[in-house]
Amino acid sequence: MLTGKTAIVTGGARGIGAGIARVLASQGARVAVLDLDGPEAEKTAASLPTPGMAAACDVAVEADTAKAVRSVVERFGGLDVVVNNAGVGRGPGVSQTTPQSLGTGTLSAAQWDEYLSQNLKTTFVTTSVALPYLKTRGGGAIVNIASIAGLVASPRLPAYAAAKAGVISLTKSLALEYAPHDIRVNAICPGFLWTRAWEGLAAALQRSVPEYAALDPRGVFLEVVKRGVPLGREQTPQDIGQLAAFLASDAARNITGQWIAVDGGITLRQAPG
Numbered sequence: 001m002l003t004g005k006t007a008i009v010t011g012g013a014r015g016i017g018a019g020i021a022r023v024l025a026s027q028g029a030r031v032a033v034l035d036l037d038g039p040e041a042e043k044t045a046a047s048l049p050t051p052g053m054a055a056a057c058d059v060a061v062e063a064d065t066a067k068a069v070r071s072v073v074e075r076f077g078g079l080d081v082v083v084n085n086a087g088v089g090r091g092p093g094v095s096q097t098t099p100q101s102l103g104t105g106t107l108s109a110a111q112w113d114e115y116l117s118q119n120l121k122t123t124f125v126t127t128s129v130a131l132p133y134l135k136t137r138g139g140g141a142i143v144n145i146a147s148i149a150g151l152v153a154s155p156r157l158p159a160y161a162a163a164k165a166g167v168i169s170l171t172k173s174l175a176l177e178y179a180p181h182d183i184r185v186n187a188i189c190p191g192f193l194w195t196r197a198w199e200g201l202a203a204a205l206q207r208s209v210p211e212y213a214a215l216d217p218r219g220v221f222l223e224v225v226k227r228g229v230p231l232g233r234e235q236t237p238q239d240i241g242q243l244a245a246f247l248a249s250d251a252a253r254n255i256t257g258q259w260i261a262v263d264g265g266i267t268l269r270q271a272p273g
């Protein structure tokens with residue numbers, strides 16, 4: 001249980017982050033939803049079973065993030081848990097809703113920077129802003145949302161994959177550095193989840209892969225799941241939330257510097273894509 005703990009979930013307005021926020025709050029945590037999308041973050045925070053709060057914020061920008069994290073500490077009197085979930089793509093040439101195949105040959109340096117900023121710098125910025133508060137508390141837990149893309153070859157999205165591999169590396173470095181402060185740092189590698197990110201990817205696959213042409217995007221996604229997931233089912237934000245809640249709780253008091261895939265076995269063999 002997480003009763004009495006205060007947690008921040010970045011990118012918590014929708015998708016996996018909203019699922020994590022709901023599970024943490026169902027276990028008694030006061031959850032602050034930090035997201036670029038302020039109105040959606042407000043809606044998600046208002047729906048949580050334990051009252052929480054929302055703050056509109058770009059967690060790739062240090063000043064914005066510092067202000068938002070300070071507002072959480074002022075509201076709830078401290079901070080115990082940080083879930084670094086915000087990610088995927090936006091910015092010039094990188095669309096959040098229609099991610100295209102960006103192999104190394106077609107990827108521009110600006111797109112590379114954008115993926116690294118959205119998917120790795122965000123974790124660094126939020127963590128560095130939050131650490132002093134966790135230290136003041138005498139301990140805490142950080143849960144980083146990486147991806148199976150950071151574990152296997154991802155020729156369609158090499159910059160995203162490199163960023164997520166970076167998240168796993170950062171997880172280990174932070175875990176060792178902050179162990180003396182009883183701050184634990186772990187990572188989760190989600191598999192295939194039907195969120196906004198996959199809606200865009202499925203639409204792109206439907207347009208570019210002839211055998212998917214007759215399917216709608218949800219049908220493409222389910223076909224990818226059928227072919228790629230040994231357990232034969234998609235993963236859900238609830239699945240990721242359950243593990244995040246465990247890693248954030250005192251039940252995981254001796255677990256740090258680890259990554260765990262929640263992927264139905266995808267990474268037991270080579271992932272498609």
Ligand SMILES: NC(=O)c1ccc[n+]([C@@H]2O[C@H](COP(=O)([O-])OP(=O)(O)OC[C@H]3O[C@@H](n4cnc5c(N)ncnc54)[C@H](O)[C@@H]3O)[C@@H](O)[C@H]2O)c1
Binds near residue numbers: 034036145197
């Ligand atoms: N969907 C999947 O299959 C999948 C698989 C593996 C890993 N992931 C990872 O899970 C995380 C969540 O992805 P999702 O599928 O829920 O995506 P999503 O697009 O549904 O939600 C992402 C949320 O993060 C917010 N966000 C993005 N950048 C931000 C920033 N700089 N500052 C604040 N908020 C920001 C967005 O506004 C959005 O609300 C990402 O890190 C993604 O890489 C997703």
